[in-house]
Amino acid sequence: MPSVGVEMTGWLLRRLLQALLVVVAMTLIVFIGLHAIGNPIDILIGEDMNQQERLAAIARLGLDQPLWRQYLAFVDGALHGSLGRSFVYQEDAVRLILQRLPATMELAFAALLMAIVVGVPLGLFAGMKPEHPVSRTLMATSIVGFSLPAFWVALMLIMVFSVQLGWLPASGRGETRALFGVQWSWLTLDGLQHLLLPAFNLALFKISLVLRLTRAGVREVLPQDFVKFARAKGLSPTRVMLMHVMRNTMIPLVTVLGLELGATIAYAVVTETIFAWPGAGKLILDSINSLDRPVVVAYLMVVVVIFVTLNLIVDLLYKLLDPRVRLEGAR
Amino acid sequence: MSGVSMAKTYDERSIWWRVAADFLHSRIAVGGLVVLGIVVLAALLAPWITPQNPYDLLQLDVLDARLPPGSHSSEGGYTYWLGTDGQGRDLYSAIIYGLRISLTVGVGSALIAAVIGTLVGLVAAYAGGKVDALLMRLVDLLLSFPTILMALMILAYVGKGVGNVMLTLVLLEWAYYARTARGQALVEARREYVDAAQGQGIPRWRILTGHILPNCLPPLLVIGALQIARAITLEATLSFLGLGVPITEPSLGLLISNGYQYLLSNEYWISFFPGVALLAAIVAINLVGDQLRDVLNPRLQK
Numbered sequence: 361m362p363s364v365g366v367e368m369t370g371w372l373l374r375r376l377l378q379a380l381l382v383v384v385a386m387t388l389i390v391f392i393g394l395h396a397i398g399n400p401i402d403i404l405i406g407e408d409m410n411q412q413e414r415l416a417a418i419a420r421l422g423l424d425q426p427l428w429r430q431y432l433a434f435v436d437g438a439l440h441g442s443l444g445r446s447f448v449y450q451e452d453a454v455r456l457i458l459q460r461l462p463a464t465m466e467l468a469f470a471a472l473l474m475a476i477v478v479g480v481p482l483g484l485f486a487g488m489k490p491e492h493p494v495s496r497t498l499m500a501t502s503i504v505g506f507s508l509p510a511f512w513v514a515l516m517l518i519m520v521f522s523v524q525l526g527w528l529p530a531s532g533r534g535e536t537r538a539l540f541g542v543q544w545s546w547l548t549l550d551g552l553q554h555l556l557l558p559a560f561n562l563a564l565f566k567i568s569l570v571l572r573l574t575r576a577g578v579r580e581v582l583p584q585d586f587v588k589f590a591r592a593k594g595l596s597p598t599r600v601m602l603m604h605v606m607r608n609t610m611i612p613l614v615t616v617l618g619l620e621l622g623a624t625i626a627y628a629v630v631t632e633t634i635f636a637w638p639g640a641g642k643l644i645l646d647s648i649n650s651l652d653r654p655v656v657v658a659y660l661m662v663v664v665v666i667f668v669t670l671n672l673i674v675d676l677l678y679k680l681l682d683p684r685v686r687l688e689g690a691r
Numbered sequence: 692m693s694g695v696s697m698a699k700t701y702d703e704r705s706i707w708w709r710v711a712a713d714f715l716h717s718r719i720a721v722g723g724l725v726v727l728g729i730v731v732l733a734a735l736l737a738p739w740i741t742p743q744n745p746y747d748l749l750q751l752d753v754l755d756a757r758l759p760p761g762s763h764s765s766e767g768g769y770t771y772w773l774g775t776d777g778q779g780r781d782l783y784s785a786i787i788y789g790l791r792i793s794l795t796v797g798v799g800s801a802l803i804a805a806v807i808g809t810l811v812g813l814v815a816a817y818a819g820g821k822v823d824a825l826l827m828r829l830v831d832l833l834l835s836f837p838t839i840l841m842a843l844m845i846l847a848y849v850g851k852g853v854g855n856v857m858l859t860l861v862l863l864e865w866a867y868y869a870r871t872a873r874g875q876a877l878v879e880a881r882r883e884y885v886d887a888a889q890g891q892g893i894p895r896w897r898i899l900t901g902h903i904l905p906n907c908l909p910p911l912l913v914i915g916a917l918q919i920a921r922a923i924t925l926e927a928t929l930s931f932l933g934l935g936v937p938i939t940e941p942s943l944g945l946l947i948s949n950g951y952q953y954l955l956s957n958e959y960w961i962s963f964f965p966g967v968a969l970l971a972a973i974v975a976i977n978l979v980g981d982q983l984r985d986v987l988n989p990r991l992q993k
Binding site (some may be wrong): 382385389390486492500503504506507508509510511517518519522523524530548601622623626627629630633634644645649656662664667671 | 719726743785832833836837839840844846903920924927931932933934944947948951954955957959962965966969970973974977978981
């Protein structure tokens with residue numbers, strides 16, 4: 361069907377353009393906004409400098425240029441993957457972020473994995489037996505899971521598992537091992553132990569979310585004709601569950617989790633700060649506090665790009681996975 | 692004439708009676724309401740039910756710092772039932788005062804955002820066309836990014852402080868109300884009573900404010916309840932990260948943050964009790980909000 365292909369290409373182009381517009385809008389907002397942060401000259405240049413040294417430092421940092429010129433330089437730099445040097449670390453800001461990003465990604469993926477492994481089975485159970493006391497308890501607990509402030513849970517996890525029981529370490533990444541030129545914690549036992557608490561902290565909200573989504577999906581699919589038909593055909597309950605119920609529950613789950621990954625990376629700021637996890641989130645908080653503008657800008661831009669890309673991929677997957685959406689697009 | 696208005700008030704009253712009766716059906720929601728009542732009352736009556744003003748540095752005794760729960764003050768004046776923090780503050784007093792700040796910031800920002808957002812939503816629905824499209828794209832842009840990311844960005848612009856945290860919350864929250872108000876207004880605009888009012892020659896803006904707006908209120912109320920809980924959590928998180936309230940007047944988030952450094956030496960109470968208070972407030976509001984949604988949503992009514 362060539363018309364479907366043409367439709368898809370048109371849709372993809374529109375969607376790409378939309379994504380690009382969002383990124384451009386964000387560069388404008390980020391850039392103009394950050395100029396209201398205060399005067400970086402006063403903070404970065406020591407008071408003991410004389411007038412001549414001050415001017416030289418201002419010129420070196422490009423802070424004497426008019427705003428629009430600084431913005432153009434910024435966009436030009438952004439296209440070349442360089443958004444200025446960190447005032448504090450004296451290093452390329454984007455490179456600084458990218459160096460820290462794998463640690464954040466590792467944490468986010470571990471949290472996501474934990475949410476699926478714990479949330480899906482519990483959600484399936486709650487969906488199959490909604491009146492069971494365990495299911496009711498699960499649903500009530502998930503409200504608490506939504507309400508718990510993540511930073512407080514983190515402290516309580518440290519309190520119980522690190523201070524009282526002494527089972528798990530409370531800070532850092534532990535021993536790392538290199539893979540594809542990047543250091544990872546999950547490749548060593550010590551690293552895994554360090555990963556467990558922060559990942560669980562980040563996963564708690566998502567476990568509740570996955571549980572509720574899976575339960576809602578099962579409840580929606582179970583009374584439908586194709587499930588009844590599959591049962592009537594004499595398929596075993598496990599097979600009905602895996603082949604028919606699970607498959608139809610997965611579509612909304614994949615969509616929401618795809619979008620959640622971006623949010624998880626952003627929310628890692630809190631978890632990383634508490635567990636002293638050396639990722640991008642901890643870096644951005646330190647940079648906001650020290651008014652290290654290029655790093656803040658670089659972080660925001662990198663996360664926005666990741667976020668927009670994730671949205672795009674999820675949209676595309678959704679279109680490919682769900683035949684109803686696909687046909688609607690072809691019409 | 693008076694007969695008509697009588698009938699109207701009777702009718703409205705019966706609707707709210709039914710909502711209240713439905714609400715009371717869920718025991719867990721009633722429990723939430725009771726906890727919420729206690730929390731609000733405690734925050735309102737703070738100066739009268741606490742032994743100490745935790746923001747008055749003259750009343751603090753550094754010798755009493757980090758005492759475990761149940762200790763007596765060195766002056767012998769009173770018992771620190773929940774212990775003291777690093778500055779010698781009575782934690783019970785600090786929590787009640789902290790609740791005050793958390794609730795003020797949460798409710799205040801939610802109310803301001805509700806007014807602004809509803810106005811924007813109604814304007815978008817009323818104007819339609821390009822204005823509507825522009826406003827809704829802005830809403831989409833705001834809502835598509837994680838709250839914490841936007842909050843960090845805005846706070847990076849405007850700096851720390853209670854006022855700025857409230858500003859941040861308003862800037863983030865209005866979009867939820869705008870989207871809901873617009874959607875609901877567009878649904879209501881197609882109802883027969885709007886046709887009838889138009890037939891009577893009532894001006895459009897009067898129909899909007901007098902007829903459509905009141906019918907948009909139930910869903911906005913639900914959003915409002917859940918947004919207050921979100922706002923309180925976010926304020927606590929930002930204060931915890933050191934971007935919120937000043938250290939001299941700690942909110943719950945900052946109290947928890949201050950306790951963090953003592954946690955490792957097993958002095959758990961400084962972080963633990965403020966967290967329990969925060970959790971109680973948030974869970975209570977969420978339970979009430981959830982039940983409101985079920986009660987007010989006509990599709991779920993049997």
